[in-house]
Every structure is written in structure tokens, then in C-alpha cells.
Amino acid sequence: MKALSLLSLFITTLSAARAVTIKNLNEDDFFPFIDSNPNVFVKYCAPWYSKCGEVQSEFEKAAEELKDSKIIFAQVDCTLEQEICINNGVNKYPKFELHREGDILEFRYKEDTAENFKTFINSFTSPSLTEVDEETLETIKKENDKVILAFIKSKDSDEYQSLYRVSQKLRDEYKFVFSTDEKLAKKNNVELNNTIFVKKFNTEKNDVLVEPITDDILTTFINTAKLPLMDNLSSANYNNYLDLEIPLFYFFTEKQEDIDTIGKNIEEIARKYRLKMNFIYVDTEKYGESVENFGIEKKWPAILIQDPKSKLKYSYDSTDGFDKEFIQKFINDYFDGKIKSFYHSENLEPRKPNDYLIRMNAYTFEEVALDITKDVFVLFYAEYCKPCRESLPILREIAAEAEPKDKITIAYIDATLNDIPGKSPFNKIDGFPTMVLFRANRKNEPVLYPTNDYYKSDYIDFISQYSLNDITFEKKEEEEEESNGEEDNEESKEEEKKEEKKEEKKEEKKEEKKDEL
Ligand SMILES: *[C@@H]1O[C@H](CO)[C@@H](O)[C@H](O)[C@H]1NC(C)=O
Numbered sequence: 001m002k003a004l005s006l007l008s009l010f011i012t013t014l015s016a017a018r019a020v021t022i023k024n025l026n027e028d029d030f031f032p033f034i035d036s037n038p039n040v041f042v043k044y045c046a047p048w049y050s051k052c053g054e055v056q057s058e059f060e061k062a063a064e065e066l067k068d069s070k071i072i073f074a075q076v077d078c079t080l081e082q083e084i085c086i087n088n089g090v091n092k093y094p095k096f097e098l099h100r101e102g103d104i105l106e107f108r109y110k111e112d113t114a115e116n117f118k119t120f121i122n123s124f125t126s127p128s129l130t131e132v133d134e135e136t137l138e139t140i141k142k143e144n145d146k147v148i149l150a151f152i153k154s155k156d157s158d159e160y161q162s163l164y165r166v167s168q169k170l171r172d173e174y175k176f177v178f179s180t181d182e183k184l185a186k187k188n189n190v191e192l193n194n195t196i197f198v199k200k201f202n203t204e205k206n207d208v209l210v211e212p213i214t215d216d217i218l219t220t221f222i223n224t225a226k227l228p229l230m231d232n233l234s235s236a237n238y239n240n241y242l243d244l245e246i247p248l249f250y251f252f253t254e255k256q257e258d259i260d261t262i263g264k265n266i267e268e269i270a271r272k273y274r275l276k277m278n279f280i281y282v283d284t285e286k287y288g289e290s291v292e293n294f295g296i297e298k299k300w301p302a303i304l305i306q307d308p309k310s311k312l313k314y315s316y317d318s319t320d321g322f323d324k325e326f327i328q329k330f331i332n333d334y335f336d337g338k339i340k341s342f343y344h345s346e347n348l349e350p351r352k353p354n355d356y357l358i359r360m361n362a363y364t365f366e367e368v369a370l371d372i373t374k375d376v377f378v379l380f381y382a383e384y385c386k387p388c389r390e391s392l393p394i395l396r397e398i399a400a401e402a403e404p405k406d407k408i409t410i411a412y413i414d415a416t417l418n419d420i421p422g423k424s425p426f427n428k429i430d431g432f433p434t435m436v437l438f439r440a441n442r443k444n445e446p447v448l449y450p451t452n453d454y455y456k457s458d459y460i461d462f463i464s465q466y467s468l469n470d471i472t473f474e475k476k477e478e479e480e481e482e483s484n485g486e487e488d489n490e491e492s493k494e495e496e497k498k499e500e501k502k503e504e505k506k507e508e509k510k511e512e513k514k515d516e517l
């Protein structure tokens with residue numbers, strides 16, 4: 001060890017003499033150094049490897065040319081500092097990384113030239129937010145695909161601070177610029193306090209945010225304005241649409257002809273409601289059976305609006321056809337609160353006496369699951385899911401044993417027959433079974449059941465551990481007697497069964513996730 005550190009000292013001195021601008025990092029100072037400097041460009045190499053020698057002069061040249069910027073050049077000798085290189089996933093020599101305020105960005109240009117190093121570094125370390133005048137704005141619009149152009153009153157405003165924070169977060173996806181020039185705002189057909197999302201290849205009008213900027217407002221604006229005018233529904237984008245806080249308009253069809261006629265009319269309307277309502281096509285042929293989960297009659301084309309907060313639905317009456325005016329009136333009536341809302345919901349049979357397991361539907365879900373006084377364990381159920389079916393009798397037993405009854409509820413809801421009201425995480429079910437403990441007094445922080453083990457003891461452990469009320473499980477007497485004396489045997493049998501079933505279940509769960517919309 002001693003010889004090693006002497007050696008590294010020797011090498012440090014040597015390279016320091018050759019190029020003052022490059023910092024050698026070792027195990028002791030690597031992380032402190034990266035943490036205390038916002039922009040560090042690191043080369044990982046092994047001196048014996050010929051390519052490392054070859055790029056050294058280019059690396060030093062870039063360091064020399066950027067020595068007045070805020071970028072620090074550093075290098076790690078992987079023959080001496082194996083730990084650092086392993087921990088940083090160095091899988092080839094040389095490897096270059098830019099450590100930028102907690103982000104790690106890998107250099108992947110074809111050639112390791114000083115020019116490429118500089119281009120790479122400049123593209124990622126240029127300020128996340130810059131001020132523009134008329135001329136620089138034109139250049140930026142030409143050079144960037146997606147520009148967020150904000151007009152604000154002054155740099156000493158809260159708006160500026162919010163804009164800056166959001167630009168720090170989204171800097172690699174969008175170019176953020178601002179101006180305080182009222183005339184420039186007028187030239188862009190907006191006013192101060194307006195923000196424009198400029199898309200380079202946009203053939204339509206650009207989206208404009210008219211409200212003064214806050215972190216949330218700006219982020220929502222960007223997330224909404226980046227969406228196409230009328231997208232196709234897919235499993236990849238569905239949850240994103242449900243997360244956005246604006247209503248969602250569905251147009252269901254299986255015919256191209258409908259898209260070319262009614263669809264085009266709807267797109268025209270959609271343009272007017274940009275940022276106020278999202279519009280999507282649902283290909284009813286592609287989604288087949290799962291279209292039934294929307295709870296509307298399978299008669300296409302069809303139109304539905306869904307409120308993102310409550311998840312309530314509003315259905316279009318198609319008896320008069322799909323003329324543009326009627327669709328427009330439907331949307332107006334929706335915003336005026338004149339359309340009757342509904343949930344997709346099943347009818348429930350009365351519960352049997354002594355059955356403590358509660359079956360919920362869309363209309364009873366909130367009353368049961370979100371009862372603030374109780375810990376409520378909920379199984380989101382689907383008939384086709386085997387672990388769901390197998391869990392029902394177990395949960396029924398647990399429901400009978402759980403005490404005190406006014407502090408704990410065990411419940412389930414068939415999520416294919418019922419909408420799940422409310423905001424996520426209540427309605428983000430990706431695959432069955434999903435189980436959640438909605439805790440007493442902390443309904444906004446539900447705990448997800450974390451494993452694929454569906455045994456009684458697993459459920460009891462979980463509920464006992466996370467419930468906020470004091471919950472106990474009182475075993476019925478006859479059951480206790482039954483298991484007496486044979487406990488060991490029973491337990492080991494159960495363990496065996498568990499192992500066997502685990503693999504099976506994993507497979508099943510995967511399959512089910514695929515089916516999910
Ligand atoms: C911009 O917004 C700020 C904060 O809401 C407000 O004080 C100011 O008057 C607005 N300026 C213009 C030109 O609308």
C-alpha cells in the first residue's frame with residue numbers, strides 16, 4: 001500500500017509539471033472533489049493502454065483552451081484506482097464523463113478530439129437559462145428543436161426564480177431563454193408574463209402560457225404543450241394523460257373513415273382547447289376486450305370525456321350523429337357542468353352475515369377505502385388473475401380475525417368492472433393483483449403491498465407492520481387446536497409450496513401486465 005501511494009504521488013507530480021490544468025483524482029479525494037465542483041470532465045484510463053497515451057494530448061489541449069471556463073479537467077488512473085473505476089462502471093479505455101451537479105453525462109462522440117471534447121462540454125454546461133435579444137433569439141430558434149421562450153417583467157422577480165429552477169431540471173430536453181423586452185414580446189405576438197413553447201418543425205401555431213410563471217404552472221405547461229394535438233392512446237401514454245390535470249376527450253373508433261371525417265373535425269376543435277383539454281384517439285379494434293373497462297356501450301364511433309381529478313366520465317349522446325356543432329356543444333356543456341357524470345361501476349349484492357370482507361364498487365370506494373378513522377387494506381382485483389382469486393378466501397379469514405373492527409377494514413374492488421375514483425396513486429394499477437394499505441389518518445400516503453407472496457402470514461405481517469391503528473388478529477379457537485402438534489410439519493409444507501408457486505406467479509404477473517391498458 002505504501003509503495004502504491006508513493007507511486008501515485010510520483011505520477012501526480014509528473015503530470016502536474018506537464019499540464020497544470022488537469023487534476024489527478026484518487027480514492028480519497030474523488031467524491032469530495034466531484035461534490036464540491038459543479039462541472040468536472042473526467043478521463044478514466046490506464047497508462048499502459050496505447051489509446052490512452054494517444055488521446056492525452058487532445059485531452060490536454062481541450063483543458064488548456066477551456067482553462068478560463070468553469071470546467072475542471074480531471075483524470076483517474078484505473079490501474080491504481082481500481083475501486084473508483086469499477087464503481088463508475090468504466091468498461092473501456094479511455095472513458096470520459098462529465099460530472100455536472102450530480103448528473104453524470106458520458107462522452108460518446110466517435111473521435112476523441114479536443115474539438116469534440118469542447119463541443120460536448122459546451123453543450124451540457126452552457127447556462128440552463130439565457131437572456132436573448134431579437135438577433136440571438138433568431139439564431140436560437142434555428143439551432144434548437146424545442147425552445148421555451150419566456151417574457152418576464154424583470155430578473156428580480158419570483159417568475160425569474162421559478163423559470164430558472166425549471167430550466168435547471170429540464171435543460172437537456174429544452175432550450176430555455178427569456179427576455180424582459182416588451183417590444184420583443186409584441187413582435188412575437190405575446191405580452192410580458194407570457195411564455196411560448198417554440199417547436200422548430202411545428203407547422204401549427206405555437207402554444208402560449210399566458211399566466212405568470214410558477215414552478216408548477218410552467219412544468220405542467222411544458223408537459224402538456226409537448227403533446228401532439230391528438231395522439232393515439234397507448235399503454236405507454238395513458239397514465240401520463242391521467243396524471244395531467246386537464247380533462248381527457250376520447251374518440252373511439254375502428255374505422256379510418258371516421259378518423260378522416262369526424263376525427264378531422266375534432267382535431268379542429270382540439271386546437272381551440274389546447275392546454276385546456278387533451279384529445280386522444282382510441283383504436284377500438286386494437287384494444288378489443290379492454291375497451292369494455294371504459295364502461296360504455298360497445299358501439300363505435302363514440303365520444304367520452306373524463307375528469308382527471310375525480311375520474312368521473314361524461315358520455316356523448318350519439319343519437320343525433322357526430323356533426324361538428326354537436327360535438328362542440330357537448331364540450332361547452334361539459335365545461336358548464338350540464339352533462340350527467342357516471343362511473344363505470346358494477347352492482348353489488350348484499351354482504352352475507354358474518355362476512356367481514358367488503359366488496360366495493362366505484363361509488364363506494366372512497367367511502368370505504370378512504371375512511372380516515374380506519375386502516376383499510378385493499379385488493380385491486382381482476383377475475384382472470386389467479387392470485388387474486390386465491391387471495392379472496394384468505395382475506396376473508398383475515399377480515400374475520402382482525403380487531404378492533406372499527407379500526408380496520410379488509411376490502412376489494414374488481415378494477416376491470418369499476419373505475420377507481422380519485423387521483424393517483426389510487427388509480428395507478430399496473431397489473432394484478434395490486435394491493436394497497438390506505439392508512440388511518442394518512443390516506444394520501446398509501447403503502448403498496450411489496451411482494452409476490454400471497455400467504456395469510458404475509459398479509460398479516462404486512463398489515464400489522466404498516467397500520468397506524470393498533471391492529472391484532474385473533475385466531476379462532478378451533479383452528480388453533482387443529483394446527484396444534486403439527487405446526488412444524490405444516491409450516492415446512494407451506495414453505496415448500498411457496499417456493500413452487502413463486503416462479504409460477506411471477507410468470508403470471510408478467511403476462512397480466514402485458515394485457516393491461
Ligand atoms: C406580470 O405578473 C406580475 C405578477 O403576477 C404582475 O405583478 C405584473 O403586473 C404582470 N405584468 C404584466 C405586464 O402583465
Ligand SMILES: *[C@@H]1O[C@H](CO)[C@@H](O)[C@H](O)[C@H]1NC(C)=O
Pocket residue numbers: 228230231232
Ligand atoms: C395515430 O395512428 C395513425 C394510424 O396508425 C397514424 O397515421 C397517426 O400518425 C398516429 N398519430 C400520432 C399523433 O402519432
